[in-house]
Amino acid sequence: MVSSFSNVNSGREMLKVSNLVAGYRRDLPIVIDVSMEVYEGEILTLLGPNGAGKSTLIKGICGLVEVISGNVVFQGVEISNLETYEIIERRVAYVPQTQNVFAKLSVSHNLDLGAISNVKAYEERLEKVFMLFPDLWKFKDTSAGKLSGGQRQMLALGRALMADPILLLIDEPSAGLAPILRNQVFQQVVEIRESGVTVIMVEQNARAALSVSDRGIILANGRLRRVQNSKELLEDPEIAEIYFGAGPTVRAS
Amino acid sequence: MIDILSFLIFFFIVCSFYIISSLGLNIQYGFTGMFNVGIAGFFAVGAYTSAILTGPNYADTIFGGFGLPIILGWVCAIIVSGIAGLLVGLITLKLREDFLAISTFGIAISLQLVALNVESVTRGPNGLYALPKPFAHIFDSPFVSNVCYLIICIVVITMIYYALERAVRSPWGRVLRSIREDEVAAEALGKNVFMYRLQAFILGCGIMGLAGAMYANFVRFISPQDFLPIFTIQVYVMLIVGGKGNNLGAIVGAIVIWALWSASDSLINFIVTPDFQTQAAALRIIIVGMVLVLMLVFKPSGILPEKKHVSG
Numbered sequence: 001m002v003s004s005f006s007n008v009n010s011g012r013e014m015l016k017v018s019n020l021v022a023g024y025r026r027d028l029p030i031v032i033d034v035s036m037e038v039y040e041g042e043i044l045t046l047l048g049p050n051g052a053g054k055s056t057l058i059k060g061i062c063g064l065v066e067v068i069s070g071n072v073v074f075q076g077v078e079i080s081n082l083e084t085y086e087i088i089e090r091r092v093a094y095v096p097q098t099q100n101v102f103a104k105l106s107v108s109h110n111l112d113l114g115a116i117s118n119v120k121a122y123e124e125r126l127e128k129v130f131m132l133f134p135d136l137w138k139f140k141d142t143s144a145g146k147l148s149g150g151q152r153q154m155l156a157l158g159r160a161l162m163a164d165p166i167l168l169l170i171d172e173p174s175a176g177l178a179p180i181l182r183n184q185v186f187q188q189v190v191e192i193r194e195s196g197v198t199v200i201m202v203e204q205n206a207r208a209a210l211s212v213s214d215r216g217i218i219l220a221n222g223r224l225r226r227v228q229n230s231k232e233l234l235e236d237p238e239i240a241e242i243y244f245g246a247g248p249t250v251r252a253s
Numbered sequence: 254m255i256d257i258l259s260f261l262i263f264f265f266i267v268c269s270f271y272i273i274s275s276l277g278l279n280i281q282y283g284f285t286g287m288f289n290v291g292i293a294g295f296f297a298v299g300a301y302t303s304a305i306l307t308g309p310n311y312a313d314t315i316f317g318g319f320g321l322p323i324i325l326g327w328v329c330a331i332i333v334s335g336i337a338g339l340l341v342g343l344i345t346l347k348l349r350e351d352f353l354a355i356s357t358f359g360i361a362i363s364l365q366l367v368a369l370n371v372e373s374v375t376r377g378p379n380g381l382y383a384l385p386k387p388f389a390h391i392f393d394s395p396f397v398s399n400v401c402y403l404i405i406c407i408v409v410i411t412m413i414y415y416a417l418e419r420a421v422r423s424p425w426g427r428v429l430r431s432i433r434e435d436e437v438a439a440e441a442l443g444k445n446v447f448m449y450r451l452q453a454f455i456l457g458c459g460i461m462g463l464a465g466a467m468y469a470n471f472v473r474f475i476s477p478q479d480f481l482p483i484f485t486i487q488v489y490v491m492l493i494v495g496g497k498g499n500n501l502g503a504i505v506g507a508i509v510i511w512a513l514w515s516a517s518d519s520l521i522n523f524i525v526t527p528d529f530q531t532q533a534a535a536l537r538i539i540i541v542g543m544v545l546v547l548m549l550v551f552k553p554s555g556i557l558p559e560k561k562h563v564s565g
């Protein structure tokens with residue numbers, strides 16, 4: 001399951017975050033001086049206690065919060081001063097942590113909204129998404145609000161894939177799911193990566209997330225604490241105590 | 254018999270101006286969730302544009318009297334009120350919803366004041382009169398020219414209806430509804446929310462302007478009196494009662510409320526002595542207000558609710 005770190009090392013740098021300070025208000029930075037790289041083809045897991053700024057960091061990457069200083073470079077182009085839609089157009093997709101589907105709109109309407117400009121490949125991508133998430137096909141005319149938590153998560157993921165991203169940012173894909181579904185979601189994340197998408201995911205289920213990812217990043221109080229490959233983090237007794245201590249459902253705080 | 258018929262024709266012609274405005278509001282409020290409280294203002298911009306372009310030359314104005322064909326007046330009315338929508342949209346659409354309402358309301362009032370005070374163009378309270386009406390110079394009988402006018406109205410409404418139906422079913426329209434549901438989420442999906450809102454706003458304002466132009470060339474006389482905020486409120490009641498987010502609902506609501514408005518008018522004339530009729534006119538507002546409240550309590554989605562799954 002653990003993919004080798006070495007093939008990531010050979011991957012080219014896709015995203016580079018340098019000394020990023022970001023937040024919801026200029027005078028109240030949440031993410032403080034974070035620098036990190038993301039390599040093509042890897043799964044990178046973002047760990048940290050509640051309120052650490054994990055969600056804010058990935059929102060900062062896709063332009064949804066204010067970048068106060070520092071910058072983000074995606075494929076050699078600075079994106080930190082772009083509008084969100086300009087960043088998404090560069091094939092970055094983002095799945096929010098909560099309220100990530102349009103509850104009143106149908107499943108297929110939700111999926112359509114994920115597609116951006118390229119209408120030609122639309123059918124093909126829709127087919128791929130239905131193949132990965134057969135449930136969505138079954139419920140395509142149902143309003144998204146009537147789906148179960150797990151199905152909503154699939155819809156949110158599927159919708160992000162409709163944009164044909166090369167970089168996917170997922171905020172807590174396994175939150176609120178039963179253990180069996182949780183593993184299924186991680187499997188799907190692996191499949192998505194297999195199809196050539198680089199993935200950054202925020203997770204609280206540290207052990208399960210690290211076991212499918214290449215590297216892990218630990219954030220606390222808005223600052224970067226550690227960047228290491230997943231295997232090392234999984235074996236680190238200190239990490240084990242904080243994150244895997246009392247079983248997978250406990251959230252560190 | 255002919256009396257009733259000509260009354261009905263008159264009724265439906267005036268109703269058309271409301272129907273068109275209600276369709277224009279539907280794309281803004283019904284589908285995109287933008288609370289534009291300046292409908293009367295955009296309606297007025299259209300009316301004055303067509304009046305100035307198609308109307309006669311008045312001795313006391315410095316601008317106007319171009320005597321252009323009516324169809325040109327209407328096309329220009331759409332364009333000018335669309336541009337007005339663009340300017341207002343650029344200023345207000347980044348504001349929060351409640352600020353949008355307040356500022357569009359203020360802008361509509363200001364436009365009315367402009368019409369009242371820029372006398373060298375609008376003749377102020379005296380208004381612009383003797384405006385041309387289509388077919389009026391061909392047929393002597395007002396009945397025949399009204400029949401022709403009603404046909405024009407029906408054609409225009411049909412065209413707008415089908416164009417809007419296509420628009421809201423298109424990917425563009427689907428994005429509008431996602432913005433109405435959750436603006437931030439739509440942005441997170443990479444939609445340029447501001448551009449979409451601006452486009453829907455301009456489209457709606459252009460349609461309202463066309464309604465105004467058609468009004469001007471029907472009644473043949475316009476003055477700032479015709480563009481009071483009550484018009485805006487009427488159109489909202491029509492759309493909400495008919496069913497926001499449903500173009501057919503926008504049409505049905507306009508007919509129902511305009512019928513109610515006209516009926517209460519006749520009723521008031523019938524039961525109230527002439528001395529009190531001005532005061533009694535306020536009763537109409539109360540009646541229509543009550544219908545709105547009852548509707549909101551018992552069937553908030555309107556007579557024809559929005560269709561859940563509009564397929565693409």
Ligand SMILES: Nc1ncnc2c1ncn2[C@@H]1O[C@H](COP(=O)(O)OP(=O)(O)OP(=O)(O)O)[C@@H](O)[C@H]1O
Binds near residue numbers: 030052054056097
């Ligand atoms: N929309 C917002 N406006 C203002 N402050 C916010 C907003 N969202 C989050 N914050 C603040 O930013 C800080 C970091 O929040 P963030 O959501 O990034 O944490 P997180 O690491 O994702 O936590 P969790 O594990 O609970 O999701 C918190 O102190 C929170 O109060």
Ligand SMILES: [Mg+2]
Binds near residue numbers: 054055056097171202
């Ligand atoms: Mg979070």
